Amino acid sequence: MDKKYYDEKIRKIPNFPKEGILFYDITTLLEDPRAFQSCIDDLYDYFKFDNIDKVVGIDARGFLLASTLAYKLGAGVSIVRKKGKLPYKTKSSQYEKEYGSDTLEMHEDAIKPEEKVIIIDDLLATGGTILGSIDLVKQMGGEIIGIGCIIALTFLPGLQKLRELGYKVSYLIDYDNEKISSNIKIGIIGGSGLDDPEFLQNYSQIDVDTPYGKPSSLLITGKLNGVEVVFLSRHGKDHSIMPTRVLYQANIWALKEIGCTHIIATTACGSLREYIKPGDFVFPDQCIDATKQRALTFFEDKVVHTPLADPFCQQLRNILSDTAKAISLPCHNKGTVITIEGPRFSTRAESNMYRLWSADVINMSTCPEMALARELGMCYQPIAMSTDYDCWKENETPVTFEMVMEKMKQNSENVKKLIILALPKIQFTECVCKKSD
Structure with a gap:
């Protein structure tokens, strides 16, 4: 052999x-x-x-x-x-x-x-x-x-x-x-703040074209803590692309084309559970896709049924969860994320319905990212950062965009530290994520 x-x-x-x-x-x-x-x-x-x-x-x-x-x-x-x-x-x-x-x-x-x-x-x-x-x-x-x-x-x-x-x-x-390191390249989606020459060795910006259009931002490549990484801002560098208009196919295709083997995706989320407090990290193991207007697959011209019983990468999730615990970050190593279409936030009735569906956190970005990554054989795991209690909790101030961004800003140093420490631990190349049909 x-x-x-x-x-x-x-x-x-x-x-x-x-x-x-x-x-x-x-x-x-x-x-x-x-x-x-x-x-x-x-x-x-x-x-x-x-x-x-x-x-x-x-x-x-x-x-x-x-x-x-x-x-x-x-x-x-x-x-x-x-x-x-x-x-x-x-x-x-x-x-x-x-x-x-x-x-x-x-x-x-x-x-x-x-x-x-x-x-x-x-x-x-x-x-x-x-x-x-x-x-x-x-x-x-x-x-x-x-x-x-x-x-x-x-x-x-x-x-x-x-x-x-x-x-x-x-x-x-x-x-x-x-x-060893050249076999592994980690795509990082979201505004973690790490895509900066201050943190990256061999910093460069790459303009990519894909069959599905331009990705949301230039790809920022380099080495972070000794590991090859590629950064992509999901909503654009200036956060100008609303969730429905993100070209998810272009983003995931671009990361695959440049050689990414794994994807860590940061995302703001609302909490649907009392025990998941604003500021907590959640590493979901399940998701519900409640989007309505997005391109969901790369296989639009043929019949391909991708297995997604377990939509996220268990090995990545364990690494991220163990690292978060080691540095005493408040975190939850499993949970169900529901992705809604947006850009509006939920009604109170919807928020309570999602709770009845066993959803634990809610966002506007994980789907269809996770399914597209699985179709291309890449390991994918979100880092969901709780920013608020959505609107099911009646005595809480209703969620606003400004509230979400402020909590994300407060948590930025924690997510930087988490990713930097977790990256060298990602050394696996064999995974069920790479065996999609």
Whole structure:
């Protein structure tokens, strides 16, 4: 299989096991029968003519690969474990790894002298774990034929070290430091105030044409907190485009065309629930489309039924919600947003009807943005900022445009902080959002 195939099967988890470390989780690859079989077949092809006697698997994910590969090679399996985990007499070797140091052990009779050995692990980073395993095999007189892994991090020194020592190293996919961030580009819709040279590195403005007309504003691109971002002002830079007149198709198409993989959409909303107070953040998990005059799909000339049972991206929602909680922002990690046509606000009867429909917040912008993003395979999650209690709450001052804008202004620093901190955590490329029909 090619590298792109394996990349899509590997989950990326930022800041694990320590801050600043990106963890490559192969469990998603192993859970896919076809991907797992391809992985073992490809590793087998590297060593099938070498008459291997033992396959050494490194604690712990290496065990899974080594055992299956050994079966296919007709070889035995030996395991390398962390200190204190093996019951019999052991050989030991201390090694350095990318986030600390540790000691490896093998049973002293695991490798016989002159046995042909390959060492298998899931990932090659600094090379410390594999160098420690090499030392153990050498202590027992084994002959190291080669080293195999699924992932090689070429921006770390492990691969170069091993090759300089003369070892054959085979891997299925490699990552360099830049490639990770270049696979991810985040579109940010709405007036967050972050589309400013003060915040962005490599700031530029791009004028885009689409088959659906011009987007609402120039696209502002750059890097924010190390992540590639694209900003788009939904209602125009001067907030002159009312919700009904926004060219939603052009906006979403433009973000996709420029390479966005994920969209975070800020939006003002009215609260339909007592517990969602003005100033609170809501990360909706459901929506109701009550719009009437908008272009709803890119597929106007053919029949395409896009699944939208869960209209927003759960992975994005979890990242945003967890980040908001970590910085003590008042927030709600789920809720139903209803999008009305506007530009007028609701009548009191309508507001109470929406409450009966189980809506929690109300706005004029989420639909059809979310459906269009899903049609183009982009992850989409709104950040809904409660500005008022709509008009269902009779003892409250009726909502006005000026009230909404003032509350948005008050919350602008919080939304900036939330987005800046959340961006580096968005490292996933595989998601159900990308599987629309």
